[in-house]
Amino acid sequence: MAYLQLQDIKKSFGDAHIIKGVDLEINRGEFIVFVGPSGCGKSTLLRLVAGLEPVTSGKLLLDGKDITYVPSGKRDLAMVFQSYALYPHMTVYDNMSFALRLAGVPKDEIKNKVEHAARQLNLAQYLERTPKELSGGQRQRVAIGRAIVRSPKVFLFDEPLSNLDAALRGNTRVEIHKLHVSLGATTIYVTHDQVEAMTLADRVVVLRDGLIEQVGSPLELYDHPASQFVAQFIGMPSMNMVAADAIPSFSAQTGGRLPGNGFLGVRPEGLHVHRGHGAGVPGRVDLIEALGNDTLIHVDVGGVQLIARQNERTPLKVGDDVGVELNPAVLHLFNREGRALAA
């Protein structure tokens, strides 16, 4: 049976319906990522699980128990907040031991747990410092440490990396991943960054407007998006979306399966650009982005903007005439409503 179950969860604030009916089953030890654009309700959903907001209707079950109306402190969950929410007047040691102290855990046990977690997070030498004496990355680790020490049933992360600078973000992401591997704890992680989603998740939950668009492993979502929305949300740069009648020679390659008012999707790496108007659809280079390991070529094909990606460097320049070919094996077809059609 699933470890954590969300059953038809709905949440409204007055007349605003934020969560419109979410069903989800999470297995023990899974790393689940809630991802979606701003306003989709992912943070709200997390807070509902945490118990910081009450559900309007629906049920929450954890390890067989109904926790829908259980207060946050008693749900055996730990949360890492976006702004870390450390207690400014307490030392790192006190911050991390606060929950245990409240629960009446004996002092030596507390000491062991805190020191163990501190070692795992490289915080051992900062235990006597206060939050304002720490850097952003260190504070974040204290926030994580505060959660680890409690050995909760589920870890909740609310966009923990968004306040860090780019370099630190990358490093911390890796650290969180390694931590998950070593602790094996069930985790729900909220982010708007799809790179974090792709790299950290066992399964990704894409949310849109208070409903689940799709649930699946990162690669499943990448290779078989169930809708245009998911297809364009996952993957950077986004999938090229072409209306059926915009580039007829592309549409022809679908073998008639693409409806006249549908959309054709192909990822940048599924397009090949070569010099001159030889094979493929003619177009003109708009922009070249040379990233070192990748090269992105923006091409204007009869008014339609396409982005192609390749591993090699390119001698092409802005304004060059080129031909764009597409690899039919990686086509995605969508109907007018944006739902994916069987490949």
Next chain:
Amino acid sequence: MPPRNFLPVTLRTLVAWVVTLLLFFPLGWVFLTSFKTELQAIHVPPLFVFHPTLENFSLVQQRSDYLLFARNSLYTSVGSTFLGLLIAVPAAYSMAFFKTRHTRDILLWMLSTKMMPAVGALIPVYVMCQTAGMLDSVPALIIVYTLSNLPIMVWILFTNYKEVPGEILEAARMDGANLWKEFRHVVLPLTIGGLASTGLLCLVLSWNEAFWALNLTSAKAGTLAVMIASYSSPEGLFWAKLSAASTMAIAPIIVFGWLCQKQLVQGLTFGAVK
């Protein structure tokens, strides 16, 4: 280099010091005079150099029982501060962290009660005290002071509590804290400064209060304000004694005032000026 906004530094220093000394002069003079004998006090031209004496202080105690009035002032100030905090802290706490639709209106209405001049309530309160046999009693004064200061206290505490980030409280909640523990371990340590200033402010306001003290109390429960008022009809030479009495009455509060200037600005302007 700071912009030369007004006048060159030396000129400014001079003017500032002269003006300040002039303005402070009355207080300084009173302080000085409390150490003179009566004859020295009325000496024409005024004496700046003299042998100081402490006799006035004991004379004041003899004549008007300074200690009694001081004790009453102390009781009323401390009592009203304590009572005020007892009511204001939960009120401000709930308004800051459990905002409802009406919170804003209630807060504004609370402030507006402070706008009613005391004289508006003089008669009913006087009559009520009289009926209850509470005229000239310390408890009556404590109650009146508590109620007068309550709006300001709630206001200052409210603005202090608002500054605590909501997420920290949520973290505490996730860590298993209930309402009381949240307050004791998180909110209180973070806002203890505001609590202290509110208390100090209330102390200052109560200590200096004159209107109710003069009208509701006299010989038994009179505060220092009342004691000083008894010097208003001259009887022989009493300048030095008056100075001593005044010094004894105002010195503690001036020190307090120096300590809590910032909070006073906030409290007295209801936060409109920060």
Next chain:
Amino acid sequence: MAPAVLTLFLWMIVPLVMTLYYAFVNYNLLEPGAHTFAGLNDFRYFVTDPDFWPAVWNTLLLIGTVIVITVVFGVLLALLVNEPFPGRGVVRVLLISPFFVMPTVNALLWKNMMMNPIYGVLADVWRAFGATPVDWMTNWPLLSVIIIVAWQWLPFACLIFITSLQSLDREQMEAARMDGASAPQRFFYLTLPHLGRPMSVVIMIEMIFLLSVYAEIAITTSGGPGNASTNITYMIYKQALLGFNVGVASAGAVFAVILANIVAVFLVRIIGKNLD
């Protein structure tokens, strides 16, 4: 929260209601017996009392003059003390001291130590210049009260303005200097508007508190000579506790409350903007 609100509510409502009640009945402490309904009689007596118009006039004069003095000099002093100079900390502390003096001490201090025509310091100063000392309390009662009250409230205004000036945008000032604005121009176009808000707050708060000036009058001039220094508050006090006419005094109190509330509405509007 509920108990606090309830307490305040009672504190507000009960006296107000009682005052209103008394204002409409005949109630004289010297004439025991049931209160008879008096309609608007109490109000009429209050308004036609020979003290009324002088009291209104004195009140306006007192409030107006004190406000002008405190605001103008408050701003000047605040500007003076705004920039650092040696001893600034001490100066600030000394400047705000008068505000913490008990009104009773304040009154007596001035009446005896400063303004007494024989032994007061001002008398000494006058004599030093060869002039005859002024008998302040007798010849200039209202002015004396004004001086006393202004001296006490000047630090308040000063403190508010000092605080406000601290939040003046330095960069804006520097931009103005780069644009070629002179010191007086910078003052009128940047500093003064910035002070506009605290000025209105100071004015309104002083209006409300100055309406209730009491101790300074009671202890120095007792409203006299005659009614030369009686303000509305003192007049009500005279009616109630000296004339024992509770009805008329209550009518006067209602009058004072209405006056204060008109001002308060504006003040609350400004403060209300500060909430959330």
